[in-house]
Amino acid sequence: MSVRTAVVGLGWAGRELWLPRLRAHADFDVVAAVDTEPAARAAFDAALGVPVHPTAGALTAEDVDLAVVAVPNHLHAEVAGALLGRGVPVFLEKPVCLTAAEADVLEAAERDGGATLLAGSAAxxxxxxxxxxxxxxxxxxxxxxxxxxxxxxxxxxxxxxxxxxxxxxxxxxxxxxxxxxxxxxxxxxxxxxxxxxxxxxxxxxxxxxxxxxxxxxxxxxxxxxxxxxxxxxxxxxxxxxxxxxxxxxxxxxxxxxxxxxxxxxxxxxxxxxxxxxxxxxxxxxxxxxxxxxxxxxxxxxxxxxxxxxxRRQLDGLAAALKEPGSRGRAVGEARTTVRxxxxxxxxxxxxxxxxxxxxxxxxxxxx
Structure with a gap:
C-alpha cells in the first residue's frame, strides 16, 4: 500500500527535488501539498490535481501517512514539531535543526505525538x-x-x-x-x-x-x-x-x-x-x-x-516508517551534527x- 504523502513547501527543494521523485516512486502517493504563497498554490493546484493548503495545520494523521517538509531552515523545527505533535510522521532533510535546543523541541514532539521523525541528507x-x-x-x-x-x-x-x-x-x-x-x-x-x-x-x-x-x-x-x-x-x-x-x-x-x-x-x-x-x-x-x-x-x-x-533515499523511507527503532534516531544524529x-x-x-x-x-x- 502506498504511503499517502504531503509535500510541505513548494520552493526549490519541494518543487525540483521531492515532488517529481515522490510522484514517480511506487511507494508513495502524493495526496496534498502546502505552501504559504498564493501564487505557488495556484500554480500547483492545477498541475498536481491534489489539494494545496496554505498551512501545514490542514494535514492530519487521518489524511496523510507522511509529510515531507521542505521549508526554509528556520521553520524546520517549528513546522516538523507541530506535525509530529499531531501524530503526523515527518521526513525532514538537512539541516534537521539549527540549535541543540531545537533538537530538544523535535524530540519532545516525536515523543508526545507518537509519530516518527525521519531525516538525513542525500549524499x-x-x-x-x-x-x-x-x-x-x-x-x-x-x-x-x-x-x-x-x-x-x-x-x-x-x-x-x-x-x-x-x-x-x-x-x-x-x-x-x-x-x-x-x-x-x-x-x-x-x-x-x-x-x-x-x-x-x-x-x-x-x-x-x-x-x-x-x-x-x-x-x-x-x-x-x-x-x-x-x-x-x-x-x-x-x-x-x-x-x-x-x-x-x-x-x-x-x-x-x-x-x-x-x-x-x-x-x-x-x-x-x-x-x-x-x-x-x-x-x-x-x-x-x-x-x-x-x-x-x-x-x-x-x-x-x-x-x-x-531517489535512492526514498527507497528505504517507507520501510523505515514501520521500524520501531527509527523513532528517536534522527533527532539523536541531528543533535550530534548541530552541536x-x-x-x-x-x-x-x-x-x-x-x-x-x-x-x-x-x-x-x-x-
Whole structure:
C-alpha cells in the first residue's frame, strides 16, 4: 500500500527535488501539498490535481501517512514539531535543526505525538559513497578523514533566505557542511566531536556573479545583504580519536565544483573525488582510488544519473516508517551534527576578525 504523502513547501527543494521523485516512486502517493504563497498554490493546484493548503495545520494523521517538509531552515523545527505533535510522521532533510535546543523541541514532539521523525541528507546514498564505504575494512585503523565540497560559483539565492543568518541559521556550514558530516557518519559511524577549531569567511556571498544561477530559484525582491559565511575551514577530533579536516565553500576561484572525501588508515588510504549536488560545473566523473604501500589502484564506481541519490533515499523511507527503532534516531544524529556546528561557529567567533560578517547563528552557549 502506498504511503499517502504531503509535500510541505513548494520552493526549490519541494518543487525540483521531492515532488517529481515522490510522484514517480511506487511507494508513495502524493495526496496534498502546502505552501504559504498564493501564487505557488495556484500554480500547483492545477498541475498536481491534489489539494494545496496554505498551512501545514490542514494535514492530519487521518489524511496523510507522511509529510515531507521542505521549508526554509528556520521553520524546520517549528513546522516538523507541530506535525509530529499531531501524530503526523515527518521526513525532514538537512539541516534537521539549527540549535541543540531545537533538537530538544523535535524530540519532545516525536515523543508526545507518537509519530516518527525521519531525516538525513542525500549524499550518503550516492553509489560512489557506497563504493567508498566498501573500502573502509581494507584501511585498517582509520586515523584521519579529509572532507571538502568546494563550488566554483554556487552561492544559493543571493539576497534570499539562504544567505540570511536569522532564517538559514548559518551559511555554507549548514548547507554543504551538513552533507559532509552526514557522509562521514555514514562511513565511520555517528561519533561526537571532542575538539573543534574552525574559521569562516564571506568573500563571495554578496556578489551576484558568484551565485548559483542553475538552481532556478523563484525571483525574489532584493533584501538585506547576506550575513552568513560562504566558506568554512576547520580541524576537528572525534571522540574515537579520528581527526577530521573540513572545508566547505559556496564559491571559489576553481573552475569546477569538486567534492573530495579521503580516509587515511593504518593499512591504506581511500579517496573519492566527485561532485555532490546538481551543479553543472562538475568534475567529469567520480574517481575512487585505494593507495597501499606506494601503489594506487582505481576502484570501479557506478555510473548513475545526477540526483539519483535522492531517489535512492526514498527507497528505504517507507520501510523505515514501520521500524520501531527509527523513532528517536534522527533527532539523536541531528543533535550530534548541530552541536559540532555550534562549536565550529563558536571557534570562528573567537578568531581575529578579518571582515564584518558574523559567523552563523550562535546562542552564546556551548552544549
Amino acid at each position: 550518503p546514498h550516492r553509489g560512489d559513497v557506497a563504493a567508498l564505504a566498501g573500502l573502509v575494512p581494507d584501511l585498517g585503523h582509520v586515523r584521519h578523514a579529509d572532507l571538502s565540497w568546494i563550488r566554483a560559483r554556487g552561492v544559493p539565492r543571493a539576497g534570499g533566505w539562504f544567505t540570511r543568518r536569522d532564517e538559514a541559521g548559518g551559511g555554507v556550514l549548514f548547507d554543504l557542511g551538513w552533507h559532509l558530516f552526514d557522509t562521514l557518519a555514514s562511513l565511520l559511524g555517528p561519533v561526537p566531536f571532542t575538539q573543534v577549531v574552525g574559521v569562516t569567511s564571506s568573500d563571495f556571498v554578496n556578489a551576484a556573479a558568484w551565485g548559483a544561477a542553475w538552481r532556478r530559484d523563484r525571483p525574489e525582491a532584493a533584501g538585506a545583504p547576506g550575513d552568513v559565511e560562504d566558506t568554512a575551514r576547520g580541524f576537528l577530533v572525534r571522540a574515537d580519536g579520528i581527526s577530521v579536516s573540513l572545508r566547505a565553500g559556496w564559491a571559489s576561484h576553481e573552475a569546477l565544483d569538486v567534492t573530495r572525501v579521503q580516509l587515511v588508515g593504518s593499512a591504506g588510504t581511500a579517496e573519492l573525488r566527485c561532485t555532490f549536488g546538481f551543479s553543472p560545473n562538475r568534475h567529469p566523473a567520480s574517481v575512487l582510488t585505494l593507495t597501499r604501500e606506494g601503489t594506487t589502484t582505481a576502484v570501479p564506481v557506478p555510473d548513475e544519473p545526477i540526483g539519483d541519490e535522492y 559540532v556546528i555550534e562549536d565550529f561557529y563558536a571557534s570562528a567567533r573567537s578568531a581575529p576578525a578579518r571582515n564584518d560578517v558574523p559567523a552563523g547563528r550562535w546562542t552564546g552557549e556551548n552544549p
